[in-house]
Amino acid sequence: MALTREEVLACLRGIDAPSGTNIVDAGLVRALQVEDTSVRFVMEVESPAPYGEAKSKAEDALKKLGASAVSIVMTAHSTPKPPPDLGTGRKAEPSGPEKIPGIDRIIAVASGKGGVGKSTVASNLACALAAEGRRVGLLDADVYGPSQPRMLGVSGRPQSPDGKIILPLRNHGVTMMSIGLMTNEDQAVVWRGPMLMGALQQMLSQVQWGALDVLIVDLPPGTGDVQMTLAQKAHLDGAIIVSTPQDIALLDARKGIDMFNQMKTPILGMIENMSTHICSSCGHEEHVFGHGGVTSEANKLGIPLLAEIPLHLDIRLAADGGAPIVVSKPDSAQAKGFRTVAKALIDMGSA
Numbered sequence: 001m002a003l004t005r006e007e008v009l010a011c012l013r014g015i016d017a018p019s020g021t022n023i024v025d026a027g028l029v030r031a032l033q034v035e036d037t038s039v040r041f042v043m044e045v046e047s048p049a050p051y052g053e054a055k056s057k058a059e060d061a062l063k064k065l066g067a068s069a070v071s072i073v074m075t076a077h078s079t080p081k082p083p084p085d086l087g088t089g090r091k092a093e094p095s096g097p098e099k100i101p102g103i104d105r106i107i108a109v110a111s112g113k114g115g116v117g118k119s120t121v122a123s124n125l126a127c128a129l130a131a132e133g134r135r136v137g138l139l140d141a142d143v144y145g146p147s148q149p150r151m152l153g154v155s156g157r158p159q160s161p162d163g164k165i166i167l168p169l170r171n172h173g174v175t176m177m178s179i180g181l182m183t184n185e186d187q188a189v190v191w192r193g194p195m196l197m198g199a200l201q202q203m204l205s206q207v208q209w210g211a212l213d214v215l216i217v218d219l220p221p222g223t224g225d226v227q228m229t230l231a232q233k234a235h236l237d238g239a240i241i242v243s244t245p246q247d248i249a250l251l252d253a254r255k256g257i258d259m260f261n262q263m264k265t266p267i268l269g270m271i272e273n274m275s276t277h278i279c280s281s282c283g284h285e286e287h288v289f290g291h292g293g294v295t296s297e298a299n300k301l302g303i304p305l306l307a308e309i310p311l312h313l314d315i316r317l318a319a320d321g322g323a324p325i326v327v328s329k330p331d332s333a334q335a336k337g338f339r340t341v342a343k344a345l346i347d348m349g350s351a
């Protein structure tokens with residue numbers, strides 16, 4: 001049976017940190033994501049060794065509670081190649097949402113569920129906006145599955161000449177930074193500063209973005225701490241919600257919309273991804289995940305439907321190959337939806 005965030009937190013309150021306080025109240029549980037029976041979170045610790053026992057107890061307790069998959073990532077010092085000093089390793093200081101100097105607008109690309117194509121949409125939108133002449137940044141804030149380095153075809157570690165400012169990477173006209181570029185490839189998150197949330201804030205303020213018309217932020221799926229932190233720390237000009245048409249994805253998308261409404265972030269629109277499938281050999285059209293679900297949901301909620309993006313092999317191959325479809329086949333029917341959204345955002349004054 002699906003677990004709720006409250007059940008998971010209550011369960012984790014039964015696990016003590018070495019200080020004697022339980023790991024939730026000790027502030028160690030961060031970026032908690034509960035999806036059906038899968039639970040993921042980050043334990044923010046200075047050094048992992050003393051917390052190993054608490055981690056395994058938490059895993060056992062969550063499995064007993066009914067979790068089918070548990071992923072707990074400890075933030076810790078990376079030994080072989082320390083990333084640049086991102087500051088003092090302090091907690092994000094409490095402050096309200098702020099405009100980031102040099103960045104005119106910030107748009108979050110979000111989804112309720114993982115795997116619906118949020119990162120594919122974010123990278124194609126960023127490249128399509130760049131092709132329209134906009135100055136575009138892309139921040140990959142998906143701490144669990146950073147995929148933008150692969151999608152934009154960039155690799156290598158960002159340089160930090162003075163140990164403070166981080167120089168982002170650039171490809172296809174897009175300036176990009178990803179948490180994935182600051183970690184070792186086989187580790188989900190290893191951060192020198194102990195605070196993941198502080199790290200997100202620092203990515204916004206210490207990365208040398210230059211002057212941008214728009215920064216696109218690729219969020220982790222769901223409605224967790226990263227989303228909240230972003231909305232609290234940065235002035236978000238709008239959110240785009242990506243969903244596949246089937247009910248279960250829409251149900252989660254609705255939660256995302258609710259969260260943005262509560263945070264007073266305007267929803268610019270929804271995108272239905274994997275809308276129709278056209279067979280690349282025979283041209284037959286079929287609706288793998290149903291069709292029109294997002295359109296009717298958007299109508300119901302009074303939110304614009306920005307595009308219906310087909311499920312097409314070329315979109316996946318382009319994303320995996322490091323040159324999104326709007327770059328590799330800009331005139332194709334598969335690229336059209338993304339390019340239309342980019343133009344619409346510019347027309348609305350949102351990008």
Ligand SMILES: Nc1ncnc2c1ncn2[C@@H]1O[C@H](COP(=O)(O)OP(=O)(O)OP(=O)(O)O)[C@@H](O)[C@H]1O
Pocket residue numbers: 111113114115116117118119120121142145147220221273274309310311312313315316317319320
């Ligand atoms: N319209 C599409 N046609 C074909 N393949 C697609 C399409 N959209 C996304 N994909 C593929 O589906 C997979 C998941 O997409 P993506 O990583 O963008 O999802 P996501 O929502 O960002 O997932 P997560 O949040 O879990 O990282 C990728 O392999 C991507 O290439």
